Each structure stands twice: as C-alpha cells, then as structure tokens.
Amino acid sequence: MAEKRYEPQEIENKWQERWKEAELFKAKEDKSRPKFYGLEFFPYPSGNGLSVGHCRNYIPTDVICRYKRMRGFDVLHPMGWDAFGLPAENEAIKRKSHPSETVPKYVANYKRQMNLVGLSYDWSREINSSSPDYYRWTQWIFLLLYKRGLAYRSGAPINWCPSCGTVLANEEVEGGRCWRCETLVEKRNIPQWFFRITEYADRLINDLDDIDWPESIKTMQRNWIGRSEGVEFDMKISGYDESMRVFTTRVDTVFGVSFAVLAPEHPLVEKITTPDRRAEVEDYVKKAKVTSEIDRLSTERERTGVFTGAYAVNPMNGQSVPIYIADYVLATYGTGAIMAVPAHDTRDFDFAKRHDLPIKVVIAPPGWDGSELTEAYTEEGTMVNSGQFDGLPNKEGAKKIAEYMGSNGTGDVKVNYKLRDWLISRQRYWGAPIPIVYCEKCGEVPVPESMLPVELPYVEHYEPSGTGESPLATIPEFVNTTCPVCGGPAKRETDTMGGFACSSWYFLRYASPSCTDGPFDKDAADYWLPVDLYVGGAEHAVMHLLYARFWTKVLHDEGLINFVEPFHALRNQGMVLAPDPKNPSVWIKMSKSKGNVITPDEITEKYGADSLRVYELFVAPMTESIQWSEDGINGMYRFLSRVWRIVQDYGEFYDPEWRNTVRQESNSTPGNKAIARKVHQSIRKVTEDIESLQFNTAAAALMELLNELSKYTQNAKLDSKSAVFSESIEMLLTLLSPMAPHMADELWNQLGHEGFMLDLPWPEYDPEVAKAEEVTLVVQVNGKVRDKIPVPADTDTKKIEQLALESERVKPFLDGKKIRNVVVVPGRLVNIVVG
RNA sequence: GCCGAAGUGGCGGAAUGGUAGACGCGCCGGUCUCAAAAACCGGUAAGGGCGACCUUGUGUGGGUUCGAGUCCCACCUUCGGCACCA
Secondary structure, eight states: OOOOOOOHHHHHHHHHHHHHHTTTTOOOOOSSSOEEEEEEOOOOOOTTOOOHHHHHHHHHHHHHHHHHHHTTOEEEOOOEEOOSSHHHHHHHHHTTSOHHHHHHHHHHHHHHHHHHTTOOOOGGGOEETTSHHHHHHHHHHHHHHHHTTOEEEEOOOEEEETTTTEEEOGGGEETTEETTTOOBOEEEOOOEEEEOGGGGHHHHHHGGGGSBOOHHHHHHHHHHHTOEEEEEEEEEETTSSOEEEEEESOGGGGGGOOEEEEOTTOTHHHHHOOHHHHHHHHHHHHHHHHHHHHHTTOSSOOOOOEEEEEEEEOTTTOOEEEEEEOTTSOTTSTTSEEEEOGGGOHHHHHHHHHHTOOOOOOEEOTTOOSOOOSSOOOSOOEEOSSGGGTTSBHHHHHHHHHHHHHHHTSEEEEEEOSOOOEEOEESOSSSOBOOEEEETTTEEEEOOGGGOOOOOOOOSOOOOOSSSSOGGGGOHHHHEEEOTTTOSEEEEOOOEEOHHHHTTSHHHHTTSTTOSSSSSOHHHHHHHOSEEEEEEOGGGTTTHHHHHHHHHHHHHHTTSOSOSOSEEEEEEOOOEEEEETTEEEEEEEOOGGGTOOOOHHHHHHHHOHHHHHHHHHHSSOTTSOEEOOHHHHHHHHHHHHHHHHHHHHHGGGOOTTGGGTHHHHHTTSHHHHHHHHHHHHHHHHHHHHHHTTOHHHHHHHHHHHHHHHHHHHHHHTOOSOOHHHHHHHHHHHHHHTTTSHHHHHHHHHHTTOOSOGGGSOOOOOOHHHHSOSEEEEEEEETTEEEEEEEEETTOOHHHHHHHHHHOTTTHHHHTTOOEEEEEEETTTEEEEEEO
8 A cells, every 4th residue: 555644734634625525514403312502712813823832722612513423413613703892993004904894804714723633613604793683683682681671871070081981881991001001001080881780799609609600710700790788877067967888798887986988089078178178178188089990909008087077976886087088999889988997997097007096906816915016907806895795705796796787777788899990981983783772862872773773984093083972973974863652853863882891692693693683583492592611711711601691591581591601611821822932931922013923824734733632632631731842742743653654554444334343353372362452541531631632642642552552552463443443543543533533534544435434423432441450559568559469350358468469579578577457449459467 | 919720851731539741742773765755764851870770850848648740728920800899
C-alpha cells in the first residue's frame, strides 16, 4: 500500500465541504429522542477575527455536541452575532467606517474561521442581533416589560462615561471605571430608562440553588444582589418636627449608638444644619460631590465627616446623639442614613476615634473585663448596657428589639439589596431604538406592537455627541412622528437599548430563528430550552448572566415559556495566555491590543484544525487557563500522525464484519485479550470523561490506547484480516471523532466506509471484556510499599494475606517484629501493621 | 478588608482515602542517514548505592487513619471577584 503522509490541510477542507453539503449539523426535532442544547456566548464580531483563545470557548462545546449526537440526542448547536452595541460601534468608529458595513464583513470572517476549525454549527439558525427581524423582538420584549410595569423612565443620578459618551448600567462600572474603556465615570442627572430587576432580586438569589453553575459565579451573583435583612427605624430630630429613618442589620447594638450619620446628599442635611455649622457642612457636601468617585478608589480612605449641629434621639433609650454627615454613608443604599455604633462596627469605630466620640460597649466579648476596646468587636456576644435586654445572646436580643420596635411603631423589619435597577438607555447610535414616543397630549406612549420594528435609520455621522443626547436626536425624520394614540404630533425616544438587552433573550431565538409572529415559538422554546450546557467567560458573571436570568423569569411570568432558568449548566472556559511581548517571561491573556495574538488560520495552516482542537482539549482541564505552546501543538500533530500511519500501514487487515468473530478471536491469545481489554476500558474511560467534561484525560486515554495498539501491531505480525485489530482501530477512530472529526471521517472512509462518523452510534463497552484478570497486589508494611505481586483478580482475602506474608521482599521488614494487624483491600493492596 | 478558586517533577498536568507523577512537552541516549531533519526505540522526581534496592518527596505546621496529594484545624503564597452596602 502506497504510504500517504498525513496532510491535514488536504483532508480538512474536503470534509468541511462535505459536511456542509450534507447539512450534517442541522438540528433535527425528532422529539422522540432526548434533546441536547449546547451553546457558547455569542460573540460580537470584531475586525481582529478569532484567535486561538476564542477557540478555547468553542471546541469543548463542539466535542460534547458531536458526542451527544452520536449518543442519539437531538442536538441544537447554533451560533450568532452579538452585533448591536458599543463594541461593534466603537470598532467601526476606530476604522472610520459604518457598523452596517463592518458588521457583515467581520461576521463573514468569523464564520469562515469557525468552519476552518471544524465547529459543528447549524448555520441555518444563525442570528444577528442588529437585524430588524431580530431587534423587532427585542423591542417587543421591552414593551412587554413596560406593560408589566418593569420598564420605567426616571431621573435618578446615573453613571456617565465621558469617553464612551453614554450612560452605563451599574454592572458596567468596575471600581468606579467604565468596564470597556477604564475611564472614570461621572455622576449625572439625565432621565433614563430602567428595568425593574430589583423586583426579581429574591428569585434571582433563590433559583441559583437549582442550577449547575460554578460556585464562584453563583457567589458573585449573590453578592451583587447583596440581600441583607435588618431593621429600619425612626430617630426623632431634636427641635424639629422631623425624624431620620435609618437602616441597620445590627439592631442588637442599638443601645450603643453614640452618633448618627447622614449621607452628604441626604435631603435632610439642608433642613437640619444649624447656622453656625452651615458653612462647613456645605463645603463638605460640595467636596463630596466632586471627589467621591475618585476617592472611592483609594484603599486607605480617611473617615472624614462634619457635625451638622443637630441631634437625633435614640428611640430605645431616649438619648440624644450628634448627627454628622460623612461620605462613608451612601445615599443610594438603605435610607442614606445610619445609626453609628463605634464599639461594634469598624467604620463607626474609626470615625469615632477620629472625631473623639464615645465608644460604648453593648455586646460583651467572651471574658470581657469591662476595659476599653482597641478595635470594633463585631462578633457575637452577650448584651450589656442595653436596659431590659441585658444578658441575652445578641442574636436573640436582635429579635426581641425588632419585635419591640414593631409593637410600638418606631421601626420595622426590612430587607435591603445592593442591586440597583438595570439602566438600559444608551446615548449611542448602534442599538435597538427604545420603542416609546412622547406626545404633547398623551405623554409617554409605547409604540404599538403592529408598528414594530422601530427601525434604526441609516446615518452617515453616528458618533456619540458627548452631550448626553443620542445621535438619533439630530435626525428630524426619525424624531418627529405622530402619536399612536391621538394621531397628534409626537417625538420619538432617541436613546437606544444597551447591547445587554439583545443578549438577554438570544438563546430563545435559536429555537425558532425565523419565527414571525413572536420572538420565538413557544413549543420550540419549550422543547429545546433550557440550554443544557452554556460555555463562556466569567467576565459576564453579573452582567449578561444576571440579565438573561431576569428576562427569562419575566417571560415565564407572562406565560410565554415553561421554565424559569435559561441555562441549566454553565462552565467558564479558561483563557489562553501568551507571553507579553514587552516582557516575555510574563504570561498574559492573548489579545490584539497586547500584540500577542495567534490566529487559528496560521495554526491550521501549519498543523491542521484537528491538532489545534486536540491540543486545546488535552493541555489542561477546560476551566483552567493555559499557556500557549506551539511545541504542544506539534505533539498533538505527532499523535494524530501516528493514528494516520497505523491505518496506512495496517488498514488492509481491517474487516468491517469484525463483530461476528471478534470475541472468539480476542480470547485466542493473551495479546489479543490484552488489546481488547484496553479497547473496552478506553471506551468506558473516554465516555465517562466526555460526560463530565474532562476532555484532557479523555484525550490522554486515547493516546494510551494508541500506544498499546502500536505495540500490538508490531508484535502480532498481522498477515490477514483481523477482527481484534479491526475492533481496535474502529473504536479508536470512533472515540477520537468528536475531537478530531476531519481525520476520523477521512480514515473511516479510507477503511472502506461511506458517510460520516457523526451518524454512527457511540460505542458501549463490554464490562466482561474490560475486566482485568490480573491485578497488581501492592504489599505495604506500615503503609510503605515493599512489594508488588501480580495475582488473579478474584483471589480471596485469605490467599492475598498469605501471599503478602510469604513475600521475600516483605520478610526482612517483619523480622523480629510483632504483626499487629493486616489490612486487606481486595484487588488493591495489603497493609501489614507491625510494631 | 470580605468572598471564591488553587498550590504536585525542568514545564502543562494525572491520581473513587489505597502503587504519587498517567498522558503530553522538553531533555538525554540509541537506530536510520555522508550529514541533518523527520520517524522509530529506550531513559528521565530528588539524594544515596556497581547493583538488587534504600531514604526523602504533593506550599508550611499540627491532627484523624492500618494508610493522607486527597479528610479536619491553623497558617503562608498565587490568581479571580467585590470595594465603605451600615
């Protein structure tokens, strides 16, 4: 047989064409079979194209989808484009083009690259969030939220990114900076559209218990929502007919209040400040306004604040305490006012020290001798100096005080959240227009469903104005319209929705991507959803992954779907790291801006897509970051070349009818028996590993199988068709096919078969064949290995013990010592305990 | 500071409480070759011994157990997240 070298470039393109012609990856809705919906975060198409880093996201899902297909599932594995939004628009600006031109160009390139890697997407379901067919339904869902009272316009202070020229949601601000461009955000007061995600806070926390997500992401969401239970109560302000309402989670410490604090922005500040304090207070308020955002970034912040001149009364003991304003109290959380208990809160303690305020202990630490505290005591303890509550454990005291306050009307149990409503307006061009018009007579009017989509007009100059006004506001033909209610003159809302609106429901659209009478077909959504496995980066923990859960719950409440969580299992793939060109000993994330990108194009050109795929699967568990290594790829190329060669060298001994005789033949010689055993052990191992997403060890198992098979072919001296060899090579190719699909299909055809391995059933292992006949008995003395004895797998305990004690290697260690115990673990080891 | 994840050869990483280092990379030696590359075969935790073997070894210190990389306690380090949320 003429030896053919393994030239992946030749075969890969051929098979990609054949897969396409056969529509091999088209999702079938058989419905008599189980379904599997595998999904990756849909990317925004960038001009930089895909790197091998992006492939780390797509390859594992591709393997599991191909595997599930062979397992007999109806598989949905779609791909689409997060084409609306800031990243796409910024990129077009940078390249002095228009997003409507750049997006299709970049999409075509992404698609080309994805096919190059052999990803099994059903392209008949491709979606694009910037297409009117799609965003029409984004607008439709906006109106649904509006109808349900979950979308509203408000003038609360919001975060403004001066560089992006738009407002941002809270989730898009990281450490006081814009998450995209790292510019410091400013506070502005511009009326904006919000989604009332806070209404779903409790459900968003509780339902986390039912989904298979990384614990770290769940924790991040819980912390972001930040539920805390406490008590809200009134403190009367001396000399005024006013009181300040405060929130505390430590009502048990209320007898230790030695001052109270208002946020600088609190409306009461103006009213209660005494004339002699006014100048200083106003000065502080002014400073707080200007510097608070920047200050927040410094870790060692001073606990500043000023006295207002007013006093508040502690409702529990009637004591008057001074009221301060301080920027460590936030206007946006709770009531914007607190009771301060320096003895039991570290911030209040610092403030009290700095301003010379009393520190009164009311929760005694265990063994407390009455001395002064050197730092706040925030742990549990016994209540002291707390009137009738003295002597109670503080937790119990908290309950009693809350009850007492409830009964006399001073306070109530209250739950607060850190979560703020989701700000959706953007003063940018490239997004779905918010479907609202403002009529002089009728006021705010939603655009009727029949008039959707509100199309985004094409404009030459779409750059952000930076004034807080959307670029759409400069287009009279867009702005001026008629009121859908009264027909009178009206103006359109000119803000667009942030990109996270588009991505909050796209996974539903794939179920019925061309549905025209709704965002999706209910039956199709109920069949395919929820997503069984969702793979993407962890950076979306409190953005996309939170928003999508919220929208899913709203759609469920409207009766449009029958599930409440969109993504059953979630995994975060690890990053691909490459050396920093500025400092090659440092590994950093592969990115265009750092100049260390490797493209799949150059790698497939050199080694082929299958080598790239196996490399990214093998090098580490999918959730770990990896250090890119071309030597590593070459190793995978070598592995695949050896698979290739074994078919070239021994393919003539392959018999497609091997099933008839294989068990007989495999029992004929020890060599046959051993390789058959390895084959069936490998089927078990690879199956289990793919099921549990441990692709690295699955690939390692295939390498082991190949190593054994190579030895077998060298020793067996094959001279005619062999059922044992045939089973081995067929199983090797089958198990390899989800990871290296091009090579598998090529060799499968070279062995004389038609069609695609994807259409084959996944093999089952035979436990009888996989069973080891002989095991290595490890003999330990006091836990140290002293001998290894091969024994038949079914040797009984007594015999094992006897063999161990008779071992020549073991004897010297028993010499002159008393045997105290012999532990026998059948099939594994013996431990002789001497003393 | 709080929360989360993780520390294993030269490197990436394997190990239901039961032979630590599977598999791969790199390196060393060999075969083939005029030579090199490729390919193939063998070796490769550290220390000791001619050797069979022995000793040590999974971040540190304790503990539980016949037996601990794995479980428990304390600590150290790295990475990721949050950033005064009362």
